[in-house]
Amino acid sequence: MAGRIRIGISGWRYAGWRGVFYPRKLAQARELDFASRAVQTVEINGSHYSLQSVKSYRAWRDATPAGFVFSVKGPRYLTHMLRFRDETAIPAISNFFASGVLALGDKLGPFLWQFPPNFSFRPEAFERFLELLPKDTAAAARLAQGHDTRVKEPWFEPGRKRALRHAIEIRHASFCTDEFVRLLRKHGAALVVSDSVAGWPYAEDLTSDFAYLRLHGSETLYGGSYKDEALDEWARRIECWAAGAQIGDARLISSAKARPRAGRDVFCYFDNDQKVRAPFDARRLMERLGLTPPVEKQIETSR
Numbered sequence: 001m002a003g004r005i006r007i008g009i010s011g012w013r014y015a016g017w018r019g020v021f022y023p024r025k026l027a028q029a030r031e032l033d034f035a036s037r038a039v040q041t042v043e044i045n046g047s048h049y050s051l052q053s054v055k056s057y058r059a060w061r062d063a064t065p066a067g068f069v070f071s072v073k074g075p076r077y078l079t080h081m082l083r084f085r086d087e088t089a090i091p092a093i094s095n096f097f098a099s100g101v102l103a104l105g106d107k108l109g110p111f112l113w114q115f116p117p118n119f120s121f122r123p124e125a126f127e128r129f130l131e132l133l134p135k136d137t138a139a140a141a142r143l144a145q146g147h148d149t150r151v152k153e154p155w156f157e158p159g160r161k162r163a164l165r166h167a168i169e170i171r172h173a174s175f176c177t178d179e180f181v182r183l184l185r186k187h188g189a190a191l192v193v194s195d196s197v198a199g200w201p202y203a204e205d206l207t208s209d210f211a212y213l214r215l216h217g218s219e220t221l222y223g224g225s226y227k228d229e230a231l232d233e234w235a236r237r238i239e240c241w242a243a244g245a246q247i248g249d250a251r252l253i254s255s256a257k258a259r260p261r262a263g264r265d266v267f268c269y270f271d272n273d274q275k276v277r278a279p280f281d282a283r284r285l286m287e288r289l290g291l292t293p294p295v296e297k298q299i300e301t302s303r
Helices: 028-035 054-063 076-082 089-098 101-107 123-132 137-144 178-187 228-242 278-289
Strands: 005-010 041-044 069-073 108-114 164-171 191-195 210-215 263-270
Touching: 005 069, 028 054, 028 101, 041 108, 041 263, 054 101, 069 101, 069 263, 076 089, 076 108, 089 101, 089 108, 089 123, 089 137, 101 108, 101 137, 108 191, 108 210, 123 178, 210 228, 228 263, 228 278, 263 278
Parallel strands: 005 041, 005 263, 041 069, 069 108, 108 164, 164 191, 191 210, 210 263
Antiparallel strands: none
């Protein structure tokens, strides 16, 4: 059985989208409500920059329709600053999981861990990071109980026990080794297929039971609409991955083949938010794949 495909956007609160993607008179507080009825999934970016509150996670959950899914971006405090170098990473990751993210409930999708361009691959250290990541909601709740006073309203109710997914985005060429791919497969983490003009590593190795794509722009970093031919090609790749197969012309790091699967879930996020291209490109790709949002709502724009 083919996996579930979800197409969406990275973030939703951008001043430049108002009056273009969002109707002119739409209240800012209703922007997520509107966006979640235009696409199928959204990356929460605010969690990358600071600890969010359980109040915010609950509000985001309640603003979106049934069947909608969020991915949550891990804190840059962990990936860019501490870099999981020492014991201080443990309370920091506990704080993240205690901040209220589990309150998303069934709308909680993958966690995205984005590493900076100057972060190089060190196998032992990177495996320690992968070992820290909770594999299910019960493990996340246990980890959250180690939080410190920086979390003002800790929340670590696991709800229904279910598996958690983690996606890794790399930006340094030293990760392009068989050992890195082997570690991802060992721990069930997905390698992010990261398309950009920035010169970051691009690879399509399938390392988990899901695939995760980030499309950062066709002309500049975070800018430029994807042409029809490019979207046709992304649709072809996504359909192949969802069917559990690897595309014949895949750009791979490792020569070791991925384990065959009946299907893989696919999450694809447009990050070309400059000049308001992301939501429209997401809709164009959804049309190619025959997809609709969880609840349809007319998209009024003044393009």
